[in-house]
Amino acid sequence: MTSEKLESMGEEDVKELLSDFLAQRKFLVVLDDVWKSSSYDKISKILSVLPDVNNGSRIVLTTRDMDVARHVNRRSSIHEKKLLDEKESWELLEKWSFPEYRDVSSADRSRLMEIGKKLAVKCKGLPLALVVLGGYLSRNLDYDIWSGLVGNLDWEARRNDEPFWKIIDRSYNDLPNHQLKSCFLYLASFPEDYVIRVARLCKLLIAEGLIPHRQNRTMEDTAREYIKELVQRCMLQAVERSKWHGSIKSVVLHDVIREWAIAEARREGLFNIWSNPTDCDQALSDSVTAYRVALHNFAGRTEINVAMPKLRTLLVFFNLPAVSVLCRLKFLRVLDLHGLTGIKLLPSGVGILIHLRYFGLKKCGYRSVGVPSSASDLLNLQTFDARGSRIRSLPRFFWDIPTMRHLYLGEVRRWVPPEVGWLGSLQSFYFCEKTQMRAVSGHMTVKERRLAENGNKHIARRNVKKWAALFRALEGMEQLVFLHLESWRTQRRTKWRGRVFSTQLLGSISRHRHLQVLELAGDWLCGVGQLSKLPHCLKKLKLIASEELNKDPMPVLGIHPNLVVLVLESAFKGNGMICHAEGFPRLRHLTFEHVGRLGSWNVEAGAFPSLTHLNLSVSSFPVVPPLGLFHVTSLQTLLLKQHPMDESSICLSPVGKLEERGCEVIIKRLG
Structure with missing residues (x-):
């Protein structure tokens, strides 16, 4: 079952599904970081109706609240996590203070070890404090700096007796520039434990204007350097790395560091997080106005329009009921509706969002999304991401947006190819076409079969011409780094009479000097003889379902x-x-x-x-x-x-x- 279908189910349906799945099975259920006793109660009710709950199955629950642990059945065992001792604390701090990528001489290492052990003791056995402090020390391998910390780490907690709050303060203030600090705080706008794709994050940061221009460097490269810097400082955790060059593909922000960053972002006016309409009222009463908002499980409908008409950024992490209201937010630069399943048609007035730089429509439901012709007026758009969404039709002049750098189009039904010379600044291009072909079966009359076959021949010839035009346009897209082309017919038994030849495709990209990733999928692909035309700068090649x-x-x-x-x-x-x-x-x-x-x-x-x-x-x-x-x-x-x-x-x-x-x-x- 897909995650989209699960999200559309009601709570009782999910309970029934889970109960049926676990029945007659031995299972291990892990509930991580539980804050409320009611969370365990909901799972317990489901498990109580199973026919055999004493078959060796186990439930593991982790929590920071001892009351939650005691709420569970008395027969359960509670394992209270102990703090690290002095030896364990220094081993952890040493690991993060002297990472492998830092070349430290034996003399300097020995000189710093004595003072480092004193700092480890001051962390009071808290692993997160040791890791964050280690990230700071690794960037400042200086005896005077280390010595100065011994007297300055006063451990006066800002809230809830969290002794590493000062360490986060110091690590944040040690960041080399304002842009990197803003990028770090921006990460906290994502929900707790949210795995953030670095590719998506970099495009968001660029659209927000948080990444500076550097000579001989793309802004995408600079953004990735910022993410790498934060990971090396242990302020951000790497979740997944690339197979082919080891770069970081996804990250997550520790929830405690995230809490600190949210408070700091609100104080600096970087962004607000809204979960209900009262948050809107609070934002209006704040002394510092934030023009960026992230909606987390938001219960309101049109309050976002009433509260802040000059909103610059809207990140939506729930199913927004009213999409049409977004067109009134005329100053939006970033609009990310990732995963919204209720979108059928974008408002016809979406073209009024002339300041828009990032438009995210990834994985937006089962229905086809209509892109209105006014979308061609988004002349500042840098990223349009509709992977995993069905695009009913694409406006002819949508290709003519001069600022477009990253264009991802999933399952396009009706489209007109771009003209030669368009999309010259494009770096990423993902295009997936689904062709509707008429079914031809033995149950048809001779006339019906002939009409269906003739109709399919016409569709095939038309598609060949469109793809040929697209290949001609590809030749001018010399800045491409990533290219994914995909074409499928819905009726598998229908024979293509006019197959797109690979000669023109590979010939159009053979001189591209920046292309690193090429993915080709579908019913037309290249023959072996044409593979020699692949550009030599290529680092990743993926071929799916080639018939040749x-x-x-x-x-x-x-x-x-x-x-x-x-x-x-x-x-x-x-x-x-x-x-x-x-x-x-x-x-x-x-x-x-x-x-x-x-x-x-x-x-x-x-x-x-x-x-x-x-x-x-x-x-x-x-x-x-x-x-x-x-x-x-x-x-x-x-x-x-x-x-x-x-x-x-x-x-x-x-x-x-x-x-x-x-x-x-x-x-x-x-x-």
Whole structure:
């Protein structure tokens, strides 16, 4: 069941679903960071109706409130987390104060250790205080600074006896510039424990004007440097890193640090968080006005318009009932409606938001979203993100917005291709087309079948012309870093008479000097002969469902010098592959998903000198990693996906040899 469907269900329906799912099962339920006893009571009521609750199942609950822990059944055991002792405190502080990326001499390290142990004691065994302080010390490896802290950490709490409040103060004030401080506070506008995608965050920060222009650097690069800086200072936690260059993909802000940042942001007038209409009234009475608002589970409907007509930023983290009211907020620069399921049609007057720089419509429901023609008037728009949403139609001149840098269009039904010379500043382009084809079945009369087939031929010819025009326009988009093109027909049995040829596509991007990520998916893709035209700057290539890769693509792909990630998903129809010596010099991640009946795979010695991760799922039996992999000493992880029909489909002998060499082998059963 999808998360969208769960969100649309009522509480009683969710209870019934959970009860049915857990019935006759042994389960482990973890309730993390529970603040109220009622949260446990709701789960307890569901579990009480199960036919067998004494089958070894367990519930683990974590809380900071001892009253919540005592509220649970008396038979339950309470494990009270102890504070760290002096030795453990110093070990944790030392780890964060002297990270691996800092080159510290033995003499300097020894000189700082004595004073560092005194600072560790002052943290009173609190892990978060030690981590935050360690992040500060790692940026200030100076004996005088460390010594000065011993007398200045007075531990006078600002609230609730939290002794690390002063450490957060000091870490925040130590940030090198005002922009980085604002970026840190901006993170607190997201809900508690919200996993923030760095790509989305960077675009928001740029649209907000919080990222400065630097010579020979893109603002996206500067924004990522800011995020990396905050992670290294332990003010932000990295959740996921990129497979191909190790950069941070997602982050989360610790809830205690977030509370501090919310208070500081409100004091500085950076943003407000509203959960109900009374928050609007409070914002109007504040001495410092904030023109940025994040709505968290907001209960009001039109109060946002009445309260602050000059609002600059609106981040919505719930299902907003009234979308039309947004058009009255004429000064909006950032509007993010990520995940709203109730949107059917954007207001026709959306073009009045001429200051808009970021427009987020990602994953907005099951229904198609209509984009009105007035959207072409958003002449300051930098980012339009509608991935995971269905776009009913796209205005012709929407392509002609000169400031557009990141354009993500998901499941577009009706569209007109851009003209040559448009979107010259585009850095990211995601385009997914779903073509409606008429079904042709044996139950039709001869006349009906002929009409359907002729109609599908007409649609196919028209689509070929549109894609050809798009490819011509791509040639002028020389700033592209990311390109995802996807085209599917809804009637799978309908044959394409006018398939888009890959020659024009790859020819249009062969001279792009900045393109790093290329993802091609759908019913038309490139043949092996055209893969040599891929730009050599490419670092990630993903091919999905190609109908033309019936020849071995590995000899051609292996010569690309900068390729780091390669994914072939249902994209190879051949019987064998060969990877030549010295091929794929920088490839680190290789994935084969459903590549067909792979009869043989020969890996010559010297191939894949940098390979660290291999994911393999094929239809052939048995699944045997090629012997040439034993020459790849860099391999760290091998994931083999096994078909459930054959328990012996994986040959364990060569796998065991890889394990002996230190490679982690994971075997996953499919189905």
